[in-house]
Amino acid sequence: MSWKLFSLLLEASLMTIFVSTISILIGLVLAILLSAANLSGIRPLQWGGKFFISFFRGTPLLVQLLLLYNLLPVMGIQMPSLATAILGLSLCTAAYQAENLRGGFEGVPRGLVESADMAGFSPAQTFFHIRVPIALRLTLPALINEAILILKASSLVSVVGLVELTRMAQNLVASTFMPLELYASAGLIYLVINLTVAVLGRQLEQRLPGAPAK
Amino acid sequence: MSDTAISVQHLVKRFGTTTVLDDITLQIPRGQVSCLIGPSGSGKSTLLRCMAFLEEATEGSIFIEGDPLGFVYDGTGKRQRQAASELRRVRSRIGMVFQQFNLWPHMTALGNVAAALRRVRGLSRSEAEAKALAQLTKVGLENRAGHYPSQLSGGQQQRVAIARALALEPKIMLFDEATSALDPELTGEVLNVMRGLAEEGMTMVVVTHEIGFAATVGSQLSFLDQGRLLFTGPPAEVFAKPRHPRLEQFLDTYLDRGASTLV
Numbered sequence: 001m002s003w004k005l006f007s008l009l010l011e012a013s014l015m016t017i018f019v020s021t022i023s024i025l026i027g028l029v030l031a032i033l034l035s036a037a038n039l040s041g042i043r044p045l046q047w048g049g050k051f052f053i054s055f056f057r058g059t060p061l062l063v064q065l066l067l068l069y070n071l072l073p074v075m076g077i078q079m080p081s082l083a084t085a086i087l088g089l090s091l092c093t094a095a096y097q098a099e100n101l102r103g104g105f106e107g108v109p110r111g112l113v114e115s116a117d118m119a120g121f122s123p124a125q126t127f128f129h130i131r132v133p134i135a136l137r138l139t140l141p142a143l144i145n146e147a148i149l150i151l152k153a154s155s156l157v158s159v160v161g162l163v164e165l166t167r168m169a170q171n172l173v174a175s176t177f178m179p180l181e182l183y184a185s186a187g188l189i190y191l192v193i194n195l196t197v198a199v200l201g202r203q204l205e206q207r208l209p210g211a212p213a214k
Numbered sequence: 215m216s217d218t219a220i221s222v223q224h225l226v227k228r229f230g231t232t233t234v235l236d237d238i239t240l241q242i243p244r245g246q247v248s249c250l251i252g253p254s255g256s257g258k259s260t261l262l263r264c265m266a267f268l269e270e271a272t273e274g275s276i277f278i279e280g281d282p283l284g285f286v287y288d289g290t291g292k293r294q295r296q297a298a299s300e301l302r303r304v305r306s307r308i309g310m311v312f313q314q315f316n317l318w319p320h321m322t323a324l325g326n327v328a329a330a331l332r333r334v335r336g337l338s339r340s341e342a343e344a345k346a347l348a349q350l351t352k353v354g355l356e357n358r359a360g361h362y363p364s365q366l367s368g369g370q371q372q373r374v375a376i377a378r379a380l381a382l383e384p385k386i387m388l389f390d391e392a393t394s395a396l397d398p399e400l401t402g403e404v405l406n407v408m409r410g411l412a413e414e415g416m417t418m419v420v421v422t423h424e425i426g427f428a429a430t431v432g433s434q435l436s437f438l439d440q441g442r443l444l445f446t447g448p449p450a451e452v453f454a455k456p457r458h459p460r461l462e463q464f465l466d467t468y469l470d471r472g473a474s475t476l477v
């Protein structure tokens with residue numbers, strides 16, 4: 001297999017990394033908002049959040065993406081396939097991350113919230129300055145894991161018309177008839193990306209300020 | 215201004231059907247150290263936590279410098295939750311020190327002390343940090359300002375926690391067994407800080423197993439047993455005989471442990 005083909009795969013993998021990273025970050029913000037809804041004590045918000053989470057965790061991502069792809073035009077919304085892909089991945093990962101975070105929020109010691117109350121923090125300040133940072137620390141390994149899952153799941157976004165690593169490999173196979181080399185190369189690239197994420201994640205866990213010395 | 219910092223009136227606290235505090239009436243005098251002693255499970259922490267509204271009383275009322283804490287009574291005598299802003303205003307007069315320190319692990323010592331100065335008091339970052347550093351200096355930790363709680367000893371963590379509470383300039387400091395989670399060789403540094411505060415005239419309510427501290431620094435001692443306040447008075451009177459049989463029994467367990475030299 002020529003270097004030219006491989007470099008096309010590498011280029012497409014940048015799209016994979018871009019779409020996944022943006023989706024993870026948007027998903028994280030959404031997940032924090034879902035957690036806020038859950039902790040707010042406001043019933044309709046709690047129900048809304050629960051419904052969102054069970055829908056996106058209970059249906060296949062492929063179905064969600066196809067649904068989104070066909071739903072948006074019906075609703076009169078025109079979106080480039082990049083935006084559709086990011087939206088689809090973000091919504092899905094938000095649900096999983098919210099579920100991960102739930103455990104993290106439950107793990108925030110009550111005393112730390114009480115000392116925030118005594119310091120005069122408002123509920124919103126306590127949420128953003130105390131609960132969120134501590135919950136994130138507690139769930140960082142799950143977050144890294146989710147990042148890896150999303151990097152792999154991003155291979156599905158080709159159904160909304162986006163050319164990322166998997167789709168590029170498919171396209172190249174169609175014109176070169178070298179499926180083994182191309183798919184093996186694509187697999188290798190995914191593997192390298194994910195190993196990098198895993199290593200960086202572990203370093204982050206250890207370097208996080210205030211992490212207990214191991 | 216009256217000489218009462220905290221007034222507890224007919225306080226009842228139940229968890230489900232168990233009564234943990236049974237009709238407690240207690241006045242905490244201003245500018246003095248009031249100690250709460252009693253066997254484990256007698257309700258000391260619960261009473262102290264009620265004084266900070268971290269626990270809601272089932273019945274009765276608590277006044278901080280004359281202002282109701284947590285609940286107010288409307289015209290018809292019905293009890294209602296106090297508005298959040300009013301609760302925060304009254305509660306801002308109280309600083310609390312917990313047995314488990316409860317420092318925020320993702321902030322340095324300086325960050326822990328400065329956080330509320332910035333976010334609640336609205337000071338600029340540099341003002342807040344200068345003030346926080348002054349408080350850390352007061353508890354002898356100016357050279358640990360950049361350390362995270364996980365990098366500090368228990369005694370140091372507790373002193374940071376005291377500095378964090380003091381930075382907000384409370385009128386009253388509540389201590390819930392501030393030294394119980396510490397190794398014996400570390401209790402001294404925390405007790406010294408508390409002694410210093412007492413000498414400055416801080417109003418303090420101290421739940422403690424350190425009978426020696428209660429006897430020497432406290433000017434009022436209350437003995438709780440099974441949710442009832444059996445005795446309140448000057449320490450000398452508490453230790454004088456004859457004593458209430460339950461108090462006698464309680465003190466004996468301490469004397470057995472070699473605390474007799476302190477009493």
Ligand SMILES: Nc1ncnc2c1ncn2[C@@H]1O[C@H](COP(=O)(O)OP(=O)(O)OP(=O)(O)O)[C@@H](O)[C@H]1O
Pocket residue numbers: 229234252253254255256257258259260261
């Ligand atoms: N949240 C709670 N729910 C139910 N029961 C509780 C709760 N908190 C405290 N209790 C009970 O209330 C009683 C008094 O507890 P408290 O912690 O006030 O005692 P204490 O005097 O501080 O004891 P110690 O010296 O062990 O700290 C105990 O029987 C305890 O089990």
Ligand SMILES: [Mg+2]
Pocket residue numbers: 258259260391
């Ligand atoms: Mg206690």
